[in-house]
Amino acid sequence: MAAAYHDPCNYGRKSLKAFGQAYFEEGREITGNCVTDLRELNPNRNGAYCCGAGGGAWALPYSDERVYYGRIKARQIAESGAHLIVAPCHNCRDAMMKSLNKEYDLNIEVKYLWELVADSLIMPEKE
Amino acid sequence: MTLSEVTNIAGTAGNFQVTVKEAPRYVDVDKCIACGACTEKCPKKVDSEYNAGTGKRKAIYVKYAQAVPLKYQIDPEACIWLKKPGACGFCQTVCDAGAINFNDTEKIHEINVGAVVLAPGFESFDPKEAKVWGYGIQPNVITAMQLERYLSASGPTEGHLVRPSDHKAVNKVAFLQCVGSRDENLCGNGYCSSVCCMYAIKEAVIAKDHVPGLSATIFYMDMRTHGKEFERYLERAKSDSGVRFVRCRVNGVETEGNTDDLRIRYINEQGRQVEEFFDMVVLSVGLQTPKSVLALAETAGIQMTADKFAATSDFAPVQTSREGIFTCGAFAGPKDIPQSVVEGSAAAAAVADLLAPARHQLSTAATFPTEKDISNEEPRVGVFICHCGSNIASVVDVAKVEEYAATLPYVTYVERNLFSCSQDTQDMIVKRIQEQNLNRIVIAACTPRTHEPLFRETLKAAGLNEYLVEMANIRNHNSWVHSKDPVHATAKAKDLVRMAAAKVTYCTALKPISVPITQKGLVIGGGVAGMTAALNLAEQGFEVHLVERTDTLGGNALFLKHTWSGEHIPTQVKKLIEKVMANDKVIVHKESEISKVEGFVGNFETTIKGGDGSTQVIAHGIGIIATGAGIMSPHEYCYQTSKRVVTSVEFDRLHELKEKHVRSAKNFVFIQCVGSREGDAMYCSKVCCTHSVQSAIEVKEEDPSRNVYILYRDMRTYGQREKLYRQARQMGIIFINYELHGKPQVIDKGEMLEVMVHDHILHRPLKIEADIVILATAIQPRSDAKDLANLFKVPVDGDGFFLEAHAKLRPVDFSTDGMFVAGLAHYPKPIEESVAQALAAAARAATLLSKNEVSLDAIKASVDAEFCDGCALCLDVCPFHAITLVTKEVDGKVGRLINVNKAKCKGCGLCQGTCPKRGVYVGGFTMQQISSQIEAALAV
Numbered sequence A: 001m002a003a004a005y006h007d008p009c010n011y012g013r014k015s016l017k018a019f020g021q022a023y024f025e026e027g028r029e030i031t032g033n034c035v036t037d038l039r040e041l042n043p044n045r046n047g048a049y050c051c052g053a054g055g056g057a058w059a060l061p062y063s064d065e066r067v068y069y070g071r072i073k074a075r076q077i078a079e080s081g082a083h084l085i086v087a088p089c090h091n092c093r094d095a096m097m098k099s100l101n102k103e104y105d106l107n108i109e110v111k112y113l114w115e116l117v118a119d120s121l122i123m124p125e126k127e
Numbered sequence B: 001m002t003l004s005e006v007t008n009i010a011g012t013a014g015n016f017q018v019t020v021k022e023a024p025r026y027v028d029v030d031k032c033i034a035c036g037a038c039t040e041k042c043p044k045k046v047d048s049e050y051n052a053g054t055g056k057r058k059a060i061y062v063k064y065a066q067a068v069p070l071k072y073q074i075d076p077e078a079c080i081w082l083k084k085p086g087a088c089g090f091c092q093t094v095c096d097a098g099a100i101n102f103n104d105t106e107k108i109h110e111i112n113v114g115a116v117v118l119a120p121g122f123e124s125f126d127p128k129e130a131k132v133w134g135y136g137i138q139p140n141v142i143t144a145m146q147l148e149r150y151l152s153a154s155g156p157t158e159g160h161l162v163r164p165s166d167h168k169a170v171n172k173v174a175f176l177q178c179v180g181s182r183d184e185n186l187c188g189n190g191y192c193s194s195v196c197c198m199y200a201i202k203e204a205v206i207a208k209d210h211v212p213g214l215s216a217t218i219f220y221m222d223m224r225t226h227g228k229e230f231e232r233y234l235e236r237a238k239s240d241s242g243v244r245f246v247r248c249r250v251n252g253v254e255t256e257g258n259t260d261d262l263r264i265r266y267i268n269e270q271g272r273q274v275e276e277f278f279d280m281v282v283l284s285v286g287l288q289t290p291k292s293v294l295a296l297a298e299t300a301g302i303q304m305t306a307d308k309f310a311a312t313s314d315f316a317p318v319q320t321s322r323e324g325i326f327t328c329g330a331f332a333g334p335k336d337i338p339q340s341v342v343e344g345s346a347a348a349a350a351v352a353d354l355l356a357p358a359r360h361q362l363s364t365a366a367t368f369p370t371e372k373d374i375s376n377e378e379p380r381v382g383v384f385i386c387h388c389g390s391n392i393a394s395v396v397d398v399a400k401v402e403e404y405a406a407t408l409p410y411v412t413y414v415e416r417n418l419f420s421c422s423q424d425t426q427d428m429i430v431k432r433i434q435e436q437n438l439n440r441i442v443i444a445a446c447t448p449r450t451h452e453p454l455f456r457e458t459l460k461a462a463g464l465n466e467y468l469v470e471m472a473n474i475r476n477h478n479s480w481v482h483s484k485d486p487v488h489a490t491a492k493a494k495d496l497v498r499m500a501a502a503k504v505t506y507c508t509a510l511k512p513i514s515v516p517i518t519q520k521g522l523v524i525g526g527g528v529a530g531m532t533a534a535l536n537l538a539e540q541g542f543e544v545h546l547v548e549r550t551d552t553l554g555g556n557a558l559f560l561k562h563t564w565s566g567e568h569i570p571t572q573v574k575k576l577i578e579k580v581m582a583n584d585k586v587i588v589h590k591e592s593e594i595s596k597v598e599g600f601v602g603n604f605e606t607t608i609k610g611g612d613g614s615t616q617v618i619a620h621g622i623g624i625i626a627t628g629a630g631i632m633s634p635h636e637y638c639y640q641t642s643k644r645v646v647t648s649v650e651f652d653r654l655h656e657l658k659e660k661h662v663r664s665a666k667n668f669v670f671i672q673c674v675g676s677r678e679g680d681a682m683y684c685s686k687v688c689c690t691h692s693v694q695s696a697i698e699v700k701e702e703d704p705s706r707n708v709y710i711l712y713r714d715m716r717t718y719g720q721r722e723k724l725y726r727q728a729r730q731m732g733i734i735f736i737n738y739e740l741h742g743k744p745q746v747i748d749k750g751e752m753l754e755v756m757v758h759d760h761i762l763h764r765p766l767k768i769e770a771d772i773v774i775l776a777t778a779i780q781p782r783s784d785a786k787d788l789a790n791l792f793k794v795p796v797d798g799d800g801f802f803l804e805a806h807a808k809l810r811p812v813d814f815s816t817d818g819m820f821v822a823g824l825a826h827y828p829k830p831i832e833e834s835v836a837q838a839l840a841a842a843a844r845a846a847t848l849l850s851k852n853e854v855s856l857d858a859i860k861a862s863v864d865a866e867f868c869d870g871c872a873l874c875l876d877v878c879p880f881h882a883i884t885l886v887t888k889e890v891d892g893k894v895g896r897l898i899n900v901n902k903a904k905c906k907g908c909g910l911c912q913g914t915c916p917k918r919g920v921y922v923g924g925f926t927m928q929q930i931s932s933q934i935e936a937a938l939a940v
Helices: A013-019 A025-034 A054-059 A063-069 A071-080 A090-103 A113-120 B037-041 B090-094 B144-151 B196-210 B230-239 B291-300 B337-358 B398-405 B423-436 B448-461 B475-479 B486-505 B528-539 B555-559 B569-582 B648-656 B660-664 B688-702 B719-730 B785-792 B831-849 B873-877 B910-914 B927-938
Strands: A002-005 A037-039 A084-086 A109-111 B004-012 B015-022 B045-047 B056-058 B107-113 B116-118 B141-143 B172-179 B215-220 B244-247 B253-255 B262-267 B273-278 B280-285 B325-327 B381-386 B411-417 B440-445 B469-473 B513-516 B520-524 B543-547 B586-589 B592-600 B603-610 B615-620 B622-625 B629-631 B645-647 B667-674 B707-712 B734-737 B745-748 B753-759 B764-770 B772-777 B779-781 B819-821 B853-856 B861-863 B883-890 B893-900 B920-922
Touching: A002 A025, A002 A071, A025 A037, A025 A113, A054 A063, A054 A090, A063 A071, A063 A090, A071 A090, A084 A113, A090 A109, A109 A113, B004 B291, B037 B090, B116 B291, B116 B337, B141 B144, B144 B196, B144 B280, B172 B196, B172 B273, B196 B215, B196 B230, B196 B280, B262 B280, B325 B337, B337 B528, B337 B831, B381 B398, B381 B423, B381 B486, B398 B411, B398 B440, B398 B486, B411 B423, B423 B448, B440 B448, B440 B486, B448 B469, B469 B475, B469 B486, B475 B486, B486 B927, B520 B528, B520 B615, B520 B831, B528 B543, B528 B555, B528 B569, B528 B586, B528 B622, B528 B831, B543 B592, B555 B569, B555 B648, B569 B586, B592 B785, B603 B622, B622 B785, B622 B831, B645 B648, B648 B660, B648 B688, B648 B772, B667 B688, B667 B753, B667 B764, B688 B707, B688 B719, B688 B772, B707 B753, B707 B764, B753 B772, B819 B831, B861 B893, B873 B883, B873 B910, B910 B920
Parallel strands: A002 A037, A002 A084, A084 A109, B116 B325, B141 B280, B172 B215, B172 B280, B215 B244, B381 B411, B381 B440, B440 B469, B520 B543, B520 B622, B543 B586, B622 B819, B645 B772, B667 B707, B667 B772, B707 B734
Antiparallel strands: B004 B015, B015 B107, B045 B056, B253 B262, B262 B273, B513 B853, B592 B603, B603 B615, B629 B779, B745 B753, B753 B764, B861 B920, B883 B893
């Protein structure tokens, strides 16, 4: 299944700005080892598009705006052809799984990074 | 010295010990004739730096066709032999000149010099790291440097604009401005690179010329076209070429799904988000100082600015922090070609000032044998045919040409050379001329543009007049272009040799004209530019007359307080005036004006009229016009009716004097471009954006509770001035953009003013209640500039500013020899640019004044009194005003005749072409020479 890794601001540009250290490659490498077809959502890493729920918007009542903000991420996902999105951040994961997927008919599965790793550890014959 | 770098600078001004490390070239420059055989055979290909990675070069290469010296070099990183000796060596085998030297080694040179000029330049920003523009990921995202190569006939696609990904024709291209400039977030380059707006417009216009129907869009923040003639270029790009301009900083570029089309999202002027697709995206990359240059700065021990450019003072813009070390070009801040060239001359002036006592110490004059008089000799033509290695000989049958040349009339000697230009062949030609008693020479080789001076020297060394040589270009015009047709190329070579021999037969000895020089200067205008130029010339040892119209030196600088970098102008101007007054070589004429000018380069006689009506005639060799400019008095925005509306300069004074309205004011509105960039004044006044921002910062700093607004069209805080703009925004000064079709309105309400403007972010009309409105008024040329221009026969442009000979190549020279321009008289500019230009003008002037006489080229027009009847047709066509009408008396009858001023004549030949009676001819191109050449061309 085609998968794509989403760069959350919390582990990427925000971390870079606040602590001088970003984690762009680690999540990618792990994802790449778990899936066979890893695609990039360009622009990525420091220039990645927001899931729409950044800045705590997921917890706030402005849902119309949030969905609107997420339209670019949704389009990017649709164009990439990926059906599995790996989102290490809970905020992004919720936004994409519970909101963008429905609002934009993306038909995608969204997983945390740890979920992906956990799922990958299951031996096929034990499934 | 090429391939060299400075590794140490020890000592002090006037006596530096410089250590230079010269990397091996592996090619002997004395032997290499740049025939290119080596490159053809070299099997190793790598990315070409010159083509910005769009094409390939070989391991042995010249960087680009115009490289100086035009000699090949081996890239040791790529060369197969140098990595594994014995492995390749093709270049050595094919080099007829034997120039390849694989055993070349690095050399260390110790040089003793008095001064050092640092001009290491810049590198363009590499957008790969930032990623958001897709550069390095999407093949159709390229840099402006790469586009430049794609559009070039010598580039990888020979000038065709195709997409790198699929070679599809490009129909729609977008330019993104400020990539690597004005951006602290992605690259840390907070400054404006100053040149990218102009180059993007130029590339867009050229691209549209190349590809009919191409749509070109430039996405920008502020259009910074602040240079001379730039604003008109921008307007023409919009109206004539149809380039589209969108004010929006684009945050990223991506592809649409799996296609190669590039998607750009932006916000249009109505505030709507728009998505658009392009075939190609060009990144207008900024300028930055390379790491290697930062290391050089450290080696030189000079201070750098926060933006990583050499730190200089605005009153000494080419002086670094270490005495005796100077700078010019983009190393001291991003700048364009005209300003870099100006600074190059300015650095030369500063060095000349420092080293004036040592002038002429190391120069030697070449000596030649006495010239033989050949006027009564029968022509004896010698023809030398060059093989140019295999460049000519592999296509043209040179033996046949030799055989043929011997049959031509008056040809007494013919010889073939492997390389006619090599030193040993030169010596041999001298020997043959003397041995064979030759008195006319034909060199059948390459182009006179590069090689004629060399062969002229050869003739001089043989005791012949240097004008008795003619070149037949059987390489560039023949073997290179007809390489696939040797038979016809050989025939053409014969034709060319026949024509050259026919022409040279009628050559006569021409004598260069030399004109003595009055080693004194005249500087008109006692402002900062005029004083700087006068002082520099005086410190170089020349007497200078400085003419000032008013009773005070200082000019427009007397109205100003701080330069953009914060230097106190009154203190600096006072120092400058003191230096000028203390220097006994500067003779100051206050309250004086120019009333009459006679003479030409080296020999001007100018009459100045004093305030008391007295006149004085000054003899001088050169003149520098630095008459400054004026301030426009506005007729709009209630300036004439309300005391609360003032100009920037008036505001500075009121503010300084703590005038009560200014002191108590809470709401300040600055309006930019008052009288600039519209109507007849289609030019940018260049300094007002920075001036207003500085004033705004000051009033806000005094009392942060004040509301300060700047209404602008494009903020043009170019170069490192961007820092001020950034500071102003951080302080909460509000910037509102307006367009020419929606100018702000000022309504006088007595106790306050109402300023109405359309807010470009809220998309609503905005009413600002202002206590004071400050107008950034235009700098306008002096109304009497034209009169002065007429006196000195120099041109002014359509706006009324003095017009230089060439914007890039000769930015401070007039086309009239011996006349120069500096300061605001040339175009609005800030103090450091005026000072640089003044120094440049002084440097250019000193190149003339340092000689006792000027030697002029001997190719000049002469009158044939027998045929000239004074019809005066030639007077109109002469672009140099070198021809005058005089009267003559023949057999008691008074007639008219022309007279050519040889010092002014440039030998262009327009007069000869125009004359219907053969009354005027140009030496070296007489009617007889040209017609014999044409006859020879037709005689097959």
